[in-house]
Amino acid sequence: MNYLWHILVMINIYIILALSLNLVAGYTGLLSLCHAAFYGIGAYATTLLMMKADWGFFPSLFIAILLTAALSLIIAVPSLRFKGDYFVLATLGFQIIIFVILYNWVSLTRGPYGIPGIPIPKVCGIEMSTVFRYFLFSGVIASICGLLLWMLKASPFGRVLKAIREDEIAAAALGKNVPLLKMAAFTIAAAFAAVPGALFAGYMRYIDPTSFTLMESVFVISILIIGGAGSFIGPIVGAVFMVILPEALRFLHIPDAIAANMRQIIYGLLLIILMRYRPQGLMGEYEFQ
Amino acid sequence: MLWQLLANGFVNGCLFALTAFGFALIYNTTRIFHIAHGAIYTAAAYLCYVFLVQLNWSMPLAIALALFLTGLLGALTELLVYAPLERRGASLLVALLSSLGLYIALVNLIAMIFGNETKVLRPGVEATYHLGSIILTRIQIAQVITAFVLLPSLLIFLRVTEWGKKIRALRDNPTLTEVMGINARAVRLFVFSLGSILAGTTAILSALDIGMDPHIGMPALLTAAVALIIGGVGTFEGAIVGALFLGILQSLVIWQVSARWTDAITFGLLIFFLLFRPQGLLGQRRRLEEVMA
Numbered sequence: 001m002n003y004l005w006h007i008l009v010m011i012n013i014y015i016i017l018a019l020s021l022n023l024v025a026g027y028t029g030l031l032s033l034c035h036a037a038f039y040g041i042g043a044y045a046t047t048l049l050m051m052k053a054d055w056g057f058f059p060s061l062f063i064a065i066l067l068t069a070a071l072s073l074i075i076a077v078p079s080l081r082f083k084g085d086y087f088v089l090a091t092l093g094f095q096i097i098i099f100v101i102l103y104n105w106v107s108l109t110r111g112p113y114g115i116p117g118i119p120i121p122k123v124c125g126i127e128m129s130t131v132f133r134y135f136l137f138s139g140v141i142a143s144i145c146g147l148l149l150w151m152l153k154a155s156p157f158g159r160v161l162k163a164i165r166e167d168e169i170a171a172a173a174l175g176k177n178v179p180l181l182k183m184a185a186f187t188i189a190a191a192f193a194a195v196p197g198a199l200f201a202g203y204m205r206y207i208d209p210t211s212f213t214l215m216e217s218v219f220v221i222s223i224l225i226i227g228g229a230g231s232f233i234g235p236i237v238g239a240v241f242m243v244i245l246p247e248a249l250r251f252l253h254i255p256d257a258i259a260a261n262m263r264q265i266i267y268g269l270l271l272i273i274l275m276r277y278r279p280q281g282l283m284g285e286y287e288f289q
Numbered sequence: 290m291l292w293q294l295l296a297n298g299f300v301n302g303c304l305f306a307l308t309a310f311g312f313a314l315i316y317n318t319t320r321i322f323h324i325a326h327g328a329i330y331t332a333a334a335y336l337c338y339v340f341l342v343q344l345n346w347s348m349p350l351a352i353a354l355a356l357f358l359t360g361l362l363g364a365l366t367e368l369l370v371y372a373p374l375e376r377r378g379a380s381l382l383v384a385l386l387s388s389l390g391l392y393i394a395l396v397n398l399i400a401m402i403f404g405n406e407t408k409v410l411r412p413g414v415e416a417t418y419h420l421g422s423i424i425l426t427r428i429q430i431a432q433v434i435t436a437f438v439l440l441p442s443l444l445i446f447l448r449v450t451e452w453g454k455k456i457r458a459l460r461d462n463p464t465l466t467e468v469m470g471i472n473a474r475a476v477r478l479f480v481f482s483l484g485s486i487l488a489g490t491t492a493i494l495s496a497l498d499i500g501m502d503p504h505i506g507m508p509a510l511l512t513a514a515v516a517l518i519i520g521g522v523g524t525f526e527g528a529i530v531g532a533l534f535l536g537i538l539q540s541l542v543i544w545q546v547s548a549r550w551t552d553a554i555t556f557g558l559l560i561f562f563l564l565f566r567p568q569g570l571l572g573q574r575r576r577l578e579e580v581m582a
Contacts, residue, residue, distance in 0.1 A: 031382055078564050085322040085385055089514065090563055093556035096511075100553040214507075218389060225386060261401035264393050271390025275383050276373055288382035 005135040009203055011243045012138035013196040016145045018223040018235030020192030023149065025221065026229035026286055027158060028185045029165035033217045034075060034091040035193055037098035040212025041068045042194025043201040044102060044109055047118050057121035061198045065191045072190030076183045095214050102209040114208025121202040128202070138199050145195055146236075152188070153232055161185050165230075165286065222267050226274060228284025237283050242267070294540045296423045302536020303436035304491050306529045308509050309516040310443060311487030313528035314480045316517060318459045320381055324388040325366055326488055326513065327506030328395035333359040333489030334496040334505065335399050338408055356489050363485025364478050366391065371481075372474065392506070400503035409500040410493075428498045435494060439487070440529055447525060456480060460523065488513075508552075515559045521569025530570055 021035045045064035049055045055063075079090040102109050109115070120127045121137065128137045152158050163171040164178055172178045201207045219242070227238020246263045254262055279287040308330065315323045336358050340351035370391055374384050415426035447453035455476045458466045467473050491509065492501070513528075516535050520527025538558070539551045546554070562569065 031385075078560055082563060084381060086563060086567075088322070088382070088385065089518070090560055092511075093559050096556050097553045100550060104547075104549045218393070221386075221389075258401045261397040264397035265401070268390040268392070268394025268397065272370060272387050272394070275379070275387040275390065276370075276377075279379060279383050288380055288386065 002131045005131040007243060007247060008135045009131065009138050009199075011239055012135070012142040013199050013203075014220070014223060014239040014243055015236050016142050016196040016199075017193060017220045018227065018239050019146060019149050019232075020189045021220055021224050022229060022232075022235045023152065023161070023185050023189040023192075025224055026231070026234070026284070027153065027161040027165060028182055029286070029288065030080075030182065030186070031088050031221070031288060032079075032091045032186070032189075033088055033214065033221065034095035034098070035189070035220050036212045036214070036216035037075075037095045038068050038072060038190040038193035039197045039200070039216070039220075040098065040102055040209065041071055042197025043207050043212070044115075044197075045194070046198035047115055047201045047207060048108070050119050051115070051117075057119075057123075057198070057202060061195065064198055065194045068194035068197075069187050069191040072187045073183070075190075076186040080179060080182050080186065092214065092217075095217050099209055099213055102212065109209070112208065114206055116206045118201050118205045118207065120205065121198075134203055138203070141195060141199060145192055149192065150232060157181075157184070162230075219267075222271055225281050225284075226267075226270055228281030228286075229288070230280070230286030231283045234281055234283035238281070241282075291544070292421075293423050294544050295537060296420075296425065297429075298537035298540025299533065300425070300429045300432055300536070301539065302533035303433050304495055305512050305516055305532035305536050306440060307436055307491040307494075308488050309513040309520070309528035309532040310440060310525065311484035311491075312510070312513040313517050313525050314456070314484040314487070316514075317523055317525065318456055318480050319371070319477055321371055322381070322385045322388065322514070323366075323484075324385065324510060325370075325391040325395065326484070327510030328392045328399075329359060329362055329366070329485045329506070330488040330492040330509045331396055331399055331501070331503055331506035332362055333485075334410075334492040334501040335403055335408075335503075336489075337493045337496065338403070338410060338501065341410055342408075352493055355493060356486050359489035360482040360486040363481040363483075366485075367478055367481040372477070375477075396503050396506060403503065405503060407500045407502045410497050415498075426498070428494070432494045432498070435490065439490070443487075444525060452476075452479060512555065515555055517569075518559060519562050519569055521572030524569070524571045527569050527571040534570070 017035065017039060021032065024030050024032050042064050045067045046057070046060045049060035049063055050057060053060075075091070075094045079087055079094065082090055103111050105111065120129050122128070123137065126133070128134045160171065160176055160181055163176070164181060168178055200211070223238040223242045224235050225238070226241060227236065228234025245266065246259065249259050249262060274281060308326075312323065312326055315321065315326065333355055336355035337351055340346045340354055341348060370387050371384055374387060415428055417424050417426050418430060447457060455466070455471050456479070458469070458471060459473055459476050463473060466476075488509070492505070495505070495509075512535060513532070516531035517528045518531070519534060520529065520531025535555060535558075539555065542551050542554045
């Protein structure tokens with residue numbers, strides 16, 4: 001049974017990641033490749049506060065969210081001046097820079113050795129020590145994040161973002177402060193990405209920089225695109241699909257040695273086929289312009 | 290020590306320049322951010338490995354056939370992936386995402402067949418040559434010579450031949466190119482093949498020196514893209530200048546800071562250029578909408 005709960009924990013984590021990225025990529029139309037960097041900053045900040053400052057999970061997470069949001073501003077200010085592939089490239093650059101920092105700032109992050117023995121999160125004195133409890137815990141947090149993001153999407157703010165996506169100049173002509181709104185979307189998305197980071201760290205109880213690479217950013221983008229950018233249900237479908245797919249391959253008795261590659265090949269082909277025949281994804285409403 | 294580092298940086302810069310030129314041929318004309326260029330780079334090295342090591346053919350034959358197949362692979366990419374998108378009028382970001390999918394699929398296919406461990410094309414220690422205080426290996430000299438032969442020839446090719454002019458026409462104005470009766474699809478096929486062959490050349494030259502693993506393509510692609518942006522998007526000379534600049538800079542970073550920070554410096558430089566000189570070193574200043582569009 002633990003196996004099932006484990007998959008559901010991972011699905012919860014990726015749902016928050018994909019839903020938050022959707023705010024930037026799906027609603028605002030900015031294809032960001034540094035979401036894993038924010039995920040990583042959230043994971044590291046929470047971990048370090050819990051271990052070095054001996055704080056609880058929630059206070060650490062709170063500060064981690066603020067820190068990630070603040071750092072995302074540094075990234076947003078230059079990146080948001082660009083459009084199209086220049087924006088993609090600028091965020092990719094930041095993703096790589098953050099990875100290099102996590103990897104090389106050994107005195108703080110222990111670099112490639114990673115941080116073992118991360119304390120288990122506690123809620124009201126109850127340790128989330130079994131996989132089932134962690135599933136409930138991550139499920140509640142994912143639901144809260146989902147609800148907040150849904151409210152944002154349904155709010156006037158969400159509608160302005162879509163307007164910017166569809167026609168930036170028209171939005172500006174109607175008096176909307178486009179750069180500020182884009183920055184807000186980017187920062188809010190980054191702040192939300194810190195939450196799955198903390199969940200991941202508390203669940204795995206060990207983190208190292210290799211969980212927060214460019215390929216992880218690409219994976220989250222794939223979830224969003226395969227599920228459907230710009231729709232609310234799309235990223236959820238995408239996350240379920242992309243997390244379950246490798247497990248399904250396991251039941252087809254594909255040898256472990258090639259299973260990982262096989263999975264990636266399927267993701268890659270899926271991305272090509274979707275872009276050709278259904279660029280808005282399975283559930284989506286938006287095709288990247 | 291400094292001269293040796295500058296020399297190594299220059300040799301690396303020459304290699305970067307070949308990939309960057311290939312990337313520039315494709316990006317300047319089609320504006321597709323061809324991430325799969327990295328996978329084609331990897332594929333070339335592995336094709337050469339199959340012919341040279343597994344089938345034990347002679348070096349010239351192995352390299353020639355590997356490069357031919359690499360060019361074919363590039364053309365197939367255009368035919369099967371990009372051209373249908375272009376016909377449908379899909380956006381460039383859709384093309385970028387397809388390219389990303391293609392990169393992931395190809396690289397993992399290679400990893401599945403050959404494994405993730407490093408493979409070498411030629412065992413043993415290279416003969417070295419001393420030029421004053423600088424020591425270069427034979428393969429490093431071959432790398433420099435290849436770049437010195439190919440790059441100027443390509444620049445001349447672009448300037449004087451008919452196909453070169455067609456390529457530049459497509460770069461300057463795709464619509465007008467077609468109006469003039471030039472077959473833009475054929476030109477696109479041509480730049481994809483030629484660009485891929487250039488990437489393949491670099492990959493094989495680099496693999497002869499330091500071996501290969503399935504993931505060599507991504508850093509090569511990113512360096513090429515950064516080199517083109519630093520040098521100036523839309524220019525072909527810019528790719529060369531940017532690549533040499535990056536090669537030497539990375540060498541100096543290794544000397545002054547540490548090899549582990551080279552990526553951060555490369556991408557820091559990219560963001561610096563995007564912010565303060567988006568037209569690159571050699572590009573012309575244009576209206577922001579034109580540059581960013």
